[in-house]
Amino acid sequence: MTKVTSFIHGIYPRSDNLAQVSRDVDRKRKTLEDLERARKKDLNNLLKKQQSFSYVEDGKLSWQDIFRPIVQNSENVTEGTLTRWFDNNAFFRQPIITGKLRLSEEKIKQYFPKVAKNGKWKVTLPSPYLFAKLAKSEKDFEEILLETTNILKDLIIYLEKLGVSFIQLNEPSLPYFETNRKEQALFIQAITKLASIKRNTKLAIHFYFGDAAPIIKELVRTHVPIDAVGVDFVKTNLSSLPKRLPYALIAGIVEGRNSLLEKEKTLKVFIKKVIKTIKPETLYLTNNSDLQFLPEKVAEKKVALLEKLQKSFSKKQ
Numbered sequence: 001m002t003k004v005t006s007f008i009h010g011i012y013p014r015s016d017n018l019a020q021v022s023r024d025v026d027r028k029r030k031t032l033e034d035l036e037r038a039r040k041k042d043l044n045n046l047l048k049k050q051q052s053f054s055y056v057e058d059g060k061l062s063w064q065d066i067f068r069p070i071v072q073n074s075e076n077v078t079e080g081t082l083t084r085w086f087d088n089n090a091f092f093r094q095p096i097i098t099g100k101l102r103l104s105e106e107k108i109k110q111y112f113p114k115v116a117k118n119g120k121w122k123v124t125l126p127s128p129y130l131f132a133k134l135a136k137s138e139k140d141f142e143e144i145l146l147e148t149t150n151i152l153k154d155l156i157i158y159l160e161k162l163g164v165s166f167i168q169l170n171e172p173s174l175p176y177f178e179t180n181r182k183e184q185a186l187f188i189q190a191i192t193k194l195a196s197i198k199r200n201t202k203l204a205i206h207f208y209f210g211d212a213a214p215i216i217k218e219l220v221r222t223h224v225p226i227d228a229v230g231v232d233f234v235k236t237n238l239s240s241l242p243k244r245l246p247y248a249l250i251a252g253i254v255e256g257r258n259s260l261l262e263k264e265k266t267l268k269v270f271i272k273k274v275i276k277t278i279k280p281e282t283l284y285l286t287n288n289s290d291l292q293f294l295p296e297k298v299a300e301k302k303v304a305l306l307e308k309l310q311k312s313f314s315k316k317q
Contacts, residue, residue, distance in 0.1 A: 002281065003282045005054035006054065006310040007056070011063055012059030013291060013294055014061060015045075018042045021035050039061050042059070046061075050303070055122035056122060057115070057122050057123065064093070065093060072107075073108040074101050075100075076100055077101055078095075079094075096135070103158070109162075122165065123166070128190045129148075133173045166204065168204045169194075171208075175209055175236075176210045196225070204226060206229075207236075208288050241277075248281060251274055252286055252288030253286070257294075264308060
């Protein structure tokens, strides 16, 4: 029988209050202490919303983008120009890699507050392929990928020592750009290297902004030793996925780029179909992409919907 549970991932939207305090700090009307208090208030509210979830995240409330804290706290990489995040009205600072990447564990620690105990602490990171794909460097792509893989390896080892139980690597670039077999092979090589160094921490890959089926088929074919795989079901047809996945399934069923709230009844029907078709041992219900693109009040409703769905299916287990 499939175990159905929920969690969130990625960057969560700031409240109006936190956004305003951030602007006031930039204009020197508020202090960094004011900002930290506002951020802590947002974090506490987000943790309350996740009380029943299998794993808990901090919402990356202090992250300007998915790369910035890694870039700011590593050697031989700097922040580049503001660059559009795929086809969204959001931007990131393009990482510029100039040499061998070295992570400063002491400096980056502040970006990973311990938000859960008893094996429930979860963290989202960029995949090494995403990091390399969107970075700028004079090196060739395979050299950049080696560097981003190595620094994420160091970060995963560090997070495991801190007590993180579940690490999700987000990978929107492969589905979005519809890559070829060679690029898929490079991705699989990088992920296999990361999977080989983990001990007790679960490692997952989540694909979004495009059809995840081609790369998931390659993961299955090459027996990549991860624990869970994630699918953006807004962009991926259920029938195109391999049957009986050898991984837990992360189902991105709540859309992070559409303010319209999904209908609970419709999602229940779809979840039953996923269980019948894929038969995963564990099904994690989640957002398909970061919720940062939504107003905070809308994201709140979508998280509450995930909780409702989890409770509904838990009663049947």
